[in-house]
Amino acid sequence: MAQKNYKKIPQNVNFASLEQEIIDFWKANHSFEKSIDQRPLENVYTFYDGPPFITGSPHHGSLLPSIAKDVIPRFWTMKGKRVRRVWGWDCHGLPTENKVEEKLGLKTKKDIETIGIRRYIDECYAYVKNVSQEWEWYIDHIGRWVDFNNSYKTMDLKYMESVMWAFSQLYKKDLIYKSRRTSLYCPRCATPLSNFEIAMDNSYRMVEDPAISIKFKLTDSDAFILAWTTTPWTLPGNLALAIDQDQDYVKVDLNGEHLILAKSRLDSVLTGQNYRVIEEFKGSKLVGKSYEPLYRFFETGPNDYKIYNADLVSMEEGTGVVHIAPGFGDEDFNLGKLLNLSIIDHVDDEGKIIDQVAPFAGLFVKKADPVVIEELTSRHLLFKVEKITHSYPFCYRCGTPLIYKSQTAWYLRVSQLKPGMKETNEAINWIPDHIKHGRFGQGIETAPDWCLSRSRYWASPIPVWECSCGFRFVPESIQELETKSGQKITNLHKPEIDEVVVKCHQCGKDIHRVPEVLDCWFESGSMPYAQIHYPFENKEQFNKEFPADYIIEYIAQTRGWFYTLHVLANGLFGSASFKNCIVTGVIMGTDGRKMSKLYKNYPDPKMILQKYGAEALRLYFMGSVVMIGENINIDEKEIEDKVKNILLPLWNSFKYFLTYAQLNEWIPKREVIKSTNVLDLWILNKVNEFSQNFEQALTAYQIPNAVRLVQPFIEDLSRWYIRQSRDRFVNGDIDALQTLWLVLVQYSKTTAPLIPFITEYFWQTLVVPFDPKASESIHLESYPLVTTLNTSLSEAMGLVRQICEQGNMARKTQGISTRQPLASINVKTTNPNLLTSDLVNIIKNELNVKSVKVESADHLTVDLDTILTPDLIAEGDFRDLVRNIQVERKKMDMTLKDRIIVYAPDWPKTFESEILAKTQAESIRKADTFYITKV
Ligand SMILES: [Zn+2]
């Protein structure tokens, strides 16, 4: 090896600036690109990047998965795999649209149409471009290696073509259908939403609503039947009443008026009222009776305004009679379909009551509630108004209360895919594993068909051209669409796509695309093929890379991205989409609430990266239970602790090595000398043990288990190995220097995926200058391969440390200074054979005893002989004096070369020559007090 010097390292380390130096080094040397290119094409490991919504700047919740998206791919790269990592952006959908609306001051869908869809779409493009630039600084400074420049975007033409292909394939398999159904609907965004979107971030809140009982007059008598609802605004849509035919109902007389309700609800509905039961009967007696409608704004059919039996009737609340409005509720809609009722939809796209319903026209549904109550009161049809507090869904983007609304939409037949989805879920390795049959498995069980269409703008189109004769054209490629339309297609977005006209195959009419666009979750779920424009390009690559080896996101994605990946992969390929999936918890604010700028309850991520550096944050996040699905409250103190307890001791061990390597002019040699020193053997074995355990934990995707090993190992190294070997380093012992070098290098390679900066720095200092064959970056190296471990040496040193700990404790409790030599120590242990003479010497040194007696027993005991002979006292005094002299020298800023004269009232004469030798003193003279002078 070439004779070179160690590079100069800073006296006081600043981790953030050290990291900046490494970031620049990687960029200048294209280290990331090389880490992929240098690995064989056929040895692929696939990672899918879950595209973040392109909104705002990154926060802790987006940095956490980003770090984990770096650790595992770096690890597999060092294990020889080729790990392509390309950034992705989820550009479409409400998140972007709402930001653009905010910017342009648009309040409703009509406002958008007023400024023009062209202008609106252009603003969406511009927004995406600005935001993506903000992220780059963070990605660099958390140390994430990812191809940012070639990021795929869900708005790219190629991406959208693959999405169109996926839709057409599912359509051809009869997995997509159009249907009028009710679903959750945001009146502000004027679009249906899917159940899982609402479930994802827990968009339910407790709210207070009116709960009213209304009188419906029976046509065949003068009695009223009492029905109950918490949504008065739906009453103009009432078409039926539902009862339970097996329950008992009663007719009562209240102040001369006859009312019908469930017997078991009497007490709560008529509390404190002076009523009389006239008649009692089974609900079946009511079935088929007609009643007078509350309103007559619409034409209706022969089955409407009747009483029906239904199993949705509860005896826990209300009157035991349920008001049915098939336009506004899932159960109502299904019942309406079953009974062949009409559908009244008296609410427009923006959640306002339509003009036909004159008394409430133009009112937003929730605002109509009190007006409906007032109007019914004036006609003496309202029986009772109460308040109810219940959980109610809100739009996750704009916060508007959602309603159930029936409309025509496109659905994916999840019901049909369920058996396959359950089966392919079995093979997925979930971390934590309870997700498999818990959140994810149960999510599959209960999943409704997926409402795929949105009545919005900035999205992939629903690629269906529909004719009034019933014919549909669903192209699977741009080329097919070009052939059929004779038009050149360069953009699949609105408004361009809506100008594409094709001829109907059946009747020859010109036909247009349906107005809806696609749920953006369909697009993120399509990323495995759409990111590489499959099947139009990269077929072979896709076959090799699908399904992914690894993905990671937070727990809500069990209802979001994890779910849509799984549905679509099963629908298209009959396969799971990923093999290993880490599910993180949520990082909450310091006070346990959601992190919010308003509450100021979290440390700014940029400040954290600039103050402590990325590696402290990486150690904190990756070592935390948030990596196994649990929530944590962010704690800056813990980040600081990672610097204090891990990074600084590690840095100091590195610095310690450099100090003595340079003092003794030792440089790394290729031929490794085999040390026989027991401490060397022990720490080398220890680092092997560390590498093996660390590797096993990462292979199992148990990242916190790997991180947990780091601090104990650094303590072994600095507090035991280096401390016990000080004299050898001072004396330039080659075995010790080489051992420490080997340990630091292997440690660095092992932890490089976790703490990529400091390990790169060590590599550049300890290896690269001396070995022309070394990789130019540690991340281009191979992961350390450990074959054999010496478990009995580990065990023996463990025993030594236990004995020393107990011995030191005994000294402390008896108030005997560590510098006072003692005659002996008596050790009884179950395993006396472990204590070889080398190890006994370590005990002697550490505990400052003249001899160690080892005896066999059934448990460990340590007895110090504390009798002090005059000789032992003299030796103790000698050691105290030497120490005092050294302290004094240091105080007077003297170097080891400065000669001195020592003055003292007394000193052990038998040790005089040793005192002079140990302290570079010329002589020692009697004086009243202790002091030293320079010669
Ligand atoms: Zn909304």
Ligand SMILES: [Zn+2]
């Ligand atoms: Zn036609």
